[in-house]
Amino acid sequence: MRWKACWSRSFRVTEGFRHKDDIIGIFARHPVAANLVMIIMLLSGALALSSLNTQFFPTFDIQVVTVRVVWPGATAEDVEKSITIPLEQELRSVEGLDKITSTSAQGVGVVILEFPEGTDMGDATDRVDARVKAVRNLPQDARTPQVSHVINFEPIARMLIHGPSDLRELRKLAYRFEEELLQRGVAKVDINGLPEEEIAVQLPQRQLQALNMSLADIGRRINEISRDLPAGQIGKRDVARELRTLSQQRDTRGFEELPLVANLKGDYVRLGDVAKVERRSKPNQITITYQGKPAVELRAQRATTGDTLKSASILEKWLEETRAELPKGIKITVYDESWLLIRDRINLLLKNGLSGLVLVIAILFLFLNARVAGWVTLGIPVSFMATLALVWLAG
Known part of the structure; x- marks a missing residue:
């Protein structure tokens, strides 16, 4: 048993x-x-x-929309009173808004709107843009508000273009390199150290008295004759073409040729006859130097849907081809190569x-x-x- x-x-x-x-x-x-x-x-x-993408950090969306308004010459207090506060009052009731903050500085005001996770940012950006357009009491000489959705880009590498002592020689190269990289597939290229330029017109007081004009009169005259305007339409239906006058000047030579005074008496005075016209960098701009000489920085970045190693391969191939064709004295130095990590x-x-x-x-x-x-x-x-x-x- x-x-x-x-x-x-x-x-x-x-x-x-x-x-x-x-x-x-x-x-x-x-x-x-x-x-x-x-x-x-x-x-x-x-x-x-x-x-699967090869990237350093996981992909995430930034639920932020920014509104930026430039008001040249205005103090921070004026920007806050005339731009920032009116925008805040209009935008605080945007549907789905989580948080709103603002910054007022000399000549510029920025409003930052944060939305909850999972928000459709395309729709949110459209809602913010519609509210901004509804604000009618902004200063007349303030520029058009810029509404943009903050998009996350991951860095690939940074490059310095340097060599000559004159920054103007690097300007055209920087813009050309930016276009080449974008055409080859790099998602975004930021340019740093290249000051924004402006056309400055300087008239002595005696010339203003001789012309019997003020600086405001000169400014209005330049604004009237230096602009592109629609001129109607020619043709009908499928063969119709829009006509447009191209009178906007974009270099010093063009501004010098603008007529300040022209009448039937035979008086003809060009702007260049009485004023000094020059292209110069705007004040308070960021500049970069390398070994004591001016330089321009290019930052290559990839989008959230891009592959870091593929973008780096594009950059490496472009560098190999471009360095062989650089003008004498121009060099490209690569640093902060994030893709190597x-x-x-x-x-x-x-x-x-x-x-x-x-x-x-x-x-x-x-x-x-x-x-x-x-x-x-x-x-x-x-x-x-x-x-x-x-x-x-x-x-």
Whole structure:
């Protein structure tokens, strides 16, 4: 009886570990299905690996809209009273707004609107723009408010263009390099150290008295004759064409040729006859020097949907081609290459992963037979590829 009881208990334990109807039993009886699932996991992981972005930080949206208004020559107090406060009063009731802050400085006012996570920022930007256009009591000489959604860009690298002592030689190169990089696929290129320029017109007091005009009269006269204006339409229907006069001057020579006085008596006075016209940098601009000489910085950045390493490859190829064609004395120095950190991290991950995989395989083959150890080893990369597929599907 003692032997029979022991045999019965042993039989019940064996019955409890049968996998006839669970997932392990199903795949054990249908090895072809198990192999197909494994192949699907490998293929989906390979597809996900080719689709996932290579980037330093996870992608996230910035739920911020900014409103910027420039008022040349105004003090910070005037900007706050005439621009910032009216905008705040109009924008504080924007639908879905979470927080509003503002900054008033000399000649500029900025209002920052923050929205909750998950907000459709395209729709939010449109709502803010509609409210800004509804503000009618802004100063007449203030510039048009600029409404923009803050977009997150990840840096790739920074470059310095330097060499000559005259910054004007670098200006055209900086704009040309920016256009080339954008055309090749770099999402955004910021230019720093290149001061904004203005056309300055200076008249001595005696010339104003001789012309019997004030500075305000000169300004109005220039504004009247230096502008592009619509001139109607020619043709009908599909062959209709818009006509436009192109009288807006954009260089010193054009402004010097503007007629200040022209009448039937034969009086004809050009602006260049009585005034000094020059192109100069605006005051309080940021400049960059490298080894005692002026320089211009280019910041290459990628969008949230772009791949850092692909953008870096575009940049490296462009640098190789451009450096060979640079004018004498012009150099490009690259620094703060953020993409190198990503490449180094990926290489470190691969190195550690491969070394760990070798150790695991060695231990498996040491304690298990070759067939079982081989299948367990194969399960490691299959698991990784399936995980990559899930990460890709989860966004």
